[in-house]
Amino acid sequence: MEKLPDEVRSWLYNYVYTERYVAYLKIDTDLVVAQKGGKLDHYGLSSLRIGKPVAEQIELMEGLLTDIELPLHMPMMELPNGQVADLHLFDGNAGTWVLFLDATAERDNQQRMQQKAYEMTLLQERERQLNEALLETNEALRQTQEGLSREYARSEALLLNILPASIAERLKTQEQIADNHSDVSVLFADIVGFTERARSVGAEPTLAVLNSFFKAADQLSEQYGCEKIKTIGDCVMVVAGLPVARPDHAKALANFALNIRNAGGRLSFGGVPLRLRIGIHSGPIVAGVIGKRRFAYDLWGDTVNLAARIQTSAEPDEIRISDATHKLLGPGSACDPLGAIELRGAGRVEIWRLVA
Amino acid sequence: MLQRKICMLGGFGVGKTSLVRRFVKSIFSETYLTTVGVKIDKKSVELPDKTVDLILWDLAGEDDIGSFRMSYVKGATGLVLVVDGTRPATLSVALTLRERTEAEFGALPCVVLFNKSDLADRWALSASEIDETKQHGWPAYLTSALTGEHVDDAFRQIASMVVG
Numbered sequence: 001m002e003k004l005p006d007e008v009r010s011w012l013y014n015y016v017y018t019e020r021y022v023a024y025l026k027i028d029t030d031l032v033v034a035q036k037g038g039k040l041d042h043y044g045l046s047s048l049r050i051g052k053p054v055a056e057q058i059e060l061m062e063g064l065l066t067d068i069e070l071p072l073h074m075p076m077m078e079l080p081n082g083q084v085a086d087l088h089l090f091d092g093n094a095g096t097w098v099l100f101l102d103a104t105a106e107r108d109n110q111q112r113m114q115q116k117a118y119e120m121t122l123l124q125e126r127e128r129q130l131n132e133a134l135l136e137t138n139e140a141l142r143q144t145q146e147g148l149s150r151e152y153a154r155s156e157a158l159l160l161n162i163l164p165a166s167i168a169e170r171l172k173t174q175e176q177i178a179d180n181h182s183d184v185s186v187l188f189a190d191i192v193g194f195t196e197r198a199r200s201v202g203a204e205p206t207l208a209v210l211n212s213f214f215k216a217a218d219q220l221s222e223q224y225g226c227e228k229i230k231t232i233g234d235c236v237m238v239v240a241g242l243p244v245a246r247p248d249h250a251k252a253l254a255n256f257a258l259n260i261r262n263a264g265g266r267l268s269f270g271g272v273p274l275r276l277r278i279g280i281h282s283g284p285i286v287a288g289v290i291g292k293r294r295f296a297y298d299l300w301g302d303t304v305n306l307a308a309r310i311q312t313s314a315e316p317d318e319i320r321i322s323d324a325t326h327k328l329l330g331p332g333s334a335c336d337p338l339g340a341i342e343l344r345g346a347g348r349v350e351i352w353r354l355v356a
Numbered sequence: 357m358l359q360r361k362i363c364m365l366g367g368f369g370v371g372k373t374s375l376v377r378r379f380v381k382s383i384f385s386e387t388y389l390t391t392v393g394v395k396i397d398k399k400s401v402e403l404p405d406k407t408v409d410l411i412l413w414d415l416a417g418e419d420d421i422g423s424f425r426m427s428y429v430k431g432a433t434g435l436v437l438v439v440d441g442t443r444p445a446t447l448s449v450a451l452t453l454r455e456r457t458e459a460e461f462g463a464l465p466c467v468v469l470f471n472k473s474d475l476a477d478r479w480a481l482s483a484s485e486i487d488e489t490k491q492h493g494w495p496a497y498l499t500s501a502l503t504g505e506h507v508d509d510a511f512r513q514i515a516s517m518v519v520g
Binding site: 055056059060062063064065066068072073074075076077078079080084103107110111114115117118119121122125129 | 357359360361368369388389390392393394395396397398409411413419425427428430431432433442443478480
């Protein structure tokens with residue numbers, strides 16, 4: 001090592017001693033304090049006693065000197081009195097030297113830099129976590145929305161099964177629906193001898209034939225632009241001219257009637273073809289939705305009652321229509337006059353038979 | 357006089373200094389102040405049959421495990437591993453630090469503190485991850501330096517382990 005000039009050595013010694021608060025101990029092989037000196041009071045160690053075990057007097061020495069490899073440097077130790085020291089332990093004659101050098105300034109500097117860096121890292125971690133949580137929440141929200149629209153579509157489809165589309169649409173915003181329709185035709189059709197036949201063939205074949213009959217009614221309603229309003233037992237009620245008015249409502253319903261009769265003829269009920277009684281009348285009605293939890297779109301009025309009466313009076317396979325309907329059909333339809341017939345609750349009514 | 361050196365090990369910002377302050381001085385500060393180097397503190401713990409002075413070495417939680425200064429652990433009789441329950445990555449940091457002390461000084465008794473249990477809505481560790489540490493025979497605690505929950509229990513546990 002280069003030998004420094006005496007003046008430099010002396011300056012260095014004074015500088016380090018005062019600036020870094022040099023303090024020292026020597027600890028013998030029995031771990032007892034053998035020597036001490038320097039600015040021990042700076043480190044809160046002024047009461048250190050020679051001849052006593054070091055670990056009892058300086059807690060941080062606990063366990064440190066057993067099987068130790070020297071030299072050992074332990075930087076920046078904050079002591080219980082708050083001062084920060086670099087500790088240097090090195091071998092001496094029959095003992096270990098422990099040197100304290102103040103490191104408060106260096107520690108504070110490093111702490112300032114590290115504080116900024118760690119705070120930044122913690123913020124970034126937190127930001128990433130929040131972003132992940134946001135993504136998860138969004139995904140959950142999206143799934144809930146998907147589920148909701150599936151449910152919505154399902155209830156929409158169910159609603160359309162029991163109500164005309166335009167009525168279903170209005171029902172979403174309106175509580176009650178009651179519309180006057182001045183010009184519609186109403187049809188009733190039921191199965192001849194249904195009750196007796198049902199009793200003899202049993203429940204299952206009966207349900208099967210009803211199902212076929214009503215399916216045919218649904219399909220033909222759609223085909224001829226009519227609305228199937230409801231079924232009552234073995235009877236089906238169909239209307240033409242609503243919810244959207246049409247001038248040829250009588251014609252549409254006449255076509256429906258002729259075709260449903262033919263469809264019945266192709267169905268077998270207990271080994272014989274299904275035969276229908278059909279009645280039609282035209283006039284004004286009131287249409288609306290009643291009920292709150294179970295919706296039912298229905299028609300009311302004298303027109304409806306008379307159509308039902310005409311239907312009851314019909315013979316098997318016969319389509320009976322009122323004079324009003326006959327006038328609307330005009331010369332395009334073939335009809336036979338049946339004259340004035342007494343109907344219960346309606347008096348004598350002019351009736352026609354629709355042939356083709 | 358019974359005196360034992362215990363080292364606090366874990367990543368930065370997991371709450372090592374706050375846990376020591378809660379245990380020794382019964383206080384907590386919301387302000388985060390990073391530790392550089394090491395802080396020495398002492399606390400007496402009364403066990404059923406004896407009293408032990410725990411010399412707590414609160415080691416800086418390094419950002420980079422590679423720069424961890426092993427010499428601080430010299431002479432330690434037990435470890436307190438601290439994990440931040442809201443930051444799952446700090447679990448492997450604590451476990452890696454423990455492994456490195458084992459390679460240098462042999463296996464020391466240790467307890468694992470899953471800290472910041474007061475931040476329930478940000479908690480990010482599963483029960484199975486916590487149970488896994490128990491399988492190694494290390495008692496585990498859900499602690500909060502803020503509320504003090506289980507802090508005394510955990511330090512008393514390591515105290516009884518190192519005097520036993």
